[in-house]
Amino acid sequence: MTPRPAPAANRRPDSPRSSRRRSGRILDAGHLAPWTRVKKNCDGWAGNFVCSQVHFVPGETQYFLAEAMPFLSESLRARTTAYLKDETAAYPPLRFTALPTDKGARREWYPLTAGFIDNNPADKNRINNIHKFPPVSTSRATANSRCRWCRITWPPIIAPSTRKGSPRLGCHQGHPGAALPTTGLGGEHASVAEQVRGRHGHGLRPRSGRLVWHRGPARCQQPLCGNDRAGAPASLAGDAETEASRAGCSPAGDRPLRVRQDDLASLRPGAIDLQRIPER
Amino acid sequence: MTWHLYDRGLLTFNEYQKDKVQDSRVPYAVDEYGMSIRLKITNYQPNGMTVLRDAVPELGAFARDFLKTETMAYIDNMTVQMPHWYLAWVEQGVEDESGCPLPQDQYQTFMAYAWVAEKPAAWLEQRVDLPWTDRGDLFYLHKLVETMRAWEREGTDSA
Numbered sequence: 364m365t366p367r368p369a370p371a372a373n374r375r376p377d378s379p380r381s382s383r384r385r386s387g388r389i390l391d392a393g394h395l396a397p398w399t400r401v402k403k404n405c406d407g408w409a410g411n412f413v414c415s416q417v418h419f420v421p422g423e424t425q426y427f428l429a430e431a432m433p434f435l436s437e438s439l440r441a442r443t444t445a446y447l448k449d450e451t452a453a454y455p456p457l458r459f460t461a462l463p464t465d466k467g468a469r470r471e472w473y474p475l476t477a478g479f480i481d482n483n484p485a486d487k488n489r490i491n492n493i494h495k496f497p498p499v500s501t502s503r504a505t506a507n508s509r510c511r512w513c514r515i516t517w518p519p520i521i522a523p524s525t526r527k528g529s530p531r532l533g534c535h536q537g538h539p540g541a542a543l544p545t546t547g548l549g550g551e552h553a554s555v556a557e558q559v560r561g562r563h564g565h566g567l568r569p570r571s572g573r574l575v576w577h578r579g580p581a582r583c584q585q586p587l588c589g590n591d592r593a594g595a596p597a598s599l600a601g602d603a604e605t606e607a608s609r610a611g612c613s614p615a616g617d618r619p620l621r622v623r624q625d626d627l628a629s630l631r632p633g634a635i636d637l638q639r640i641p642e643r
Numbered sequence: 644m645t646w647h648l649y650d651r652g653l654l655t656f657n658e659y660q661k662d663k664v665q666d667s668r669v670p671y672a673v674d675e676y677g678m679s680i681r682l683k684i685t686n687y688q689p690n691g692m693t694v695l696r697d698a699v700p701e702l703g704a705f706a707r708d709f710l711k712t713e714t715m716a717y718i719d720n721m722t723v724q725m726p727h728w729y730l731a732w733v734e735q736g737v738e739d740e741s742g743c744p745l746p747q748d749q750y751q752t753f754m755a756y757a758w759v760a761e762k763p764a765a766w767l768e769q770r771v772d773l774p775w776t777d778r779g780d781l782f783y784l785h786k787l788v789e790t791m792r793a794w795e796r797e798g799t800d801s802a
Contacts, residue, residue, distance in 0.1 A: 379791060381787050382784060382787040382788060382791065385774065385778075385780070385783060385784050385787065386784065388777075388779075389778060389779055389784075391778075392778050392779065395778070395779040398776060398779065398780075416697060417697055417747070417781055418779070418781060423781065424781065426699075427781040427784055428784075430784075430785055430788050431785075431788050434788060468779075470776035470777065470778055470779040470780070471776060471777040471778070472775065472776060472777065473731070473773055473774050473777050473780070
């Protein structure tokens with residue numbers, strides 16, 4: 364597998380002017396709320412993954428602004444000094460280990476508009492990720508690792524799901540549980556309602572006033588799920604729910620998730636020659 | 644010990660390593676069940692790389708003087724798999740569970756190239772990219788500062 368080449372370099376950011384503009388925006392905003400993994404600053408799923416301590420420890424703001432100080436203009440330097448004094452008085456670094464998340468201006472995500480991307484060809488790489496819920500990466504290595512992870516991890520997950528204790532997980536995985544509520548027609552719980560709808564082509568159907576497991580088609584119709592009924596994990600043998608579980612979708616079987624064979628072949632050890640990686 | 648199971652697939656990355664310097668596995672935790680061997684670049688919790696996390700320039704200088712080979716092997720392990728590491732919001736396949744690279748990882752990768760590898764200022768400036776937040780992205784501010792320091796080292800007036 365040849366390493367993907369890096370995209371064309373972006374335009375020059377004009378560092379001095381950019382640093383002054385960025386520093387000025389911090390000063391204009393006054394006290395900034397921390398950028399943490401709690402969803403109180405930058406909205407969206409990706410906000411959960413910003414868990415560096417830099418953006419919610421008060422001393423770090425002073426450190427970064429002090430680093431930029433030599434490159435600021437005289438007027439901006441004076442404003443920065445006053446800003447740092449105010450911040451130190453309001454949130455002494457030796458007293459506050461973390462800034463309160465409900466005080467201060469929002470930082471907000473940097474806007475990436477469609478027009479911006481059109482004018483910057485290198486930014487087309489981000490086009491899948493400008494949404495607030497970016498999709499999971501679909502690289503070959505990720506697909507291969509997830510496939511292996513599923514084969515290893517799903518049997519112990521599914522096995523207890525057919526017994527009392529984790530009926531909700533069992534429903535979510537497409538398997539019935541012994542403790543599943545059977546009264547009504549599935550309106551008590553969202554996962555039960557999902558099974559009633561037969562999302563996988565199989566599921567719980569009302570019969571004689573109670574919910575019973577309904578066999579679906581021989582092969583699961585879900586994308587990337589190539590399992591059939593014969594693929595039930597061995598750990599389910601002897602369980603009271605075995606027959607019902609075999610009717611379900613079981614990624615723990617012998618058949619792995621559908622991954623192209625040439626993708627797997629390209630991931631063999633030694634497929635990448637590290638000596639041939641170009642200078643970056 | 645679910646991390647063992649979780650890491651089993653991720654360790655496929657290590658099949659590419661050819662010697663112990665390139666091997667990115669390190670002992671991560673020792674508990675009553677044994678030792679967890681984990682990838683340095685894909686620590687699940689806390690997310691992100693650890694090599695120069697929240698580092699200051701002095702630590703970067705120390706890494707440059709005494710740990711340059713190890714530090715850059717760590718960084719190269721990530722950038723080989725993700726050549727577009729410097730683009731904010733870009734799709735990535737190195738970190739598990741996150742569809743986009745982590746700002747702190749891009750920051751410390753940039754700083755490794757600035758402090759340890761001492762890349763030219765023009766090379767750095769092309770990889771400053773964009774801020775993640777509309778205001779208050781301290782990582783982005785520091786990238787700009789280090790780029791200007793590199794210009795100064797090279798004797799070029801960037802203003």
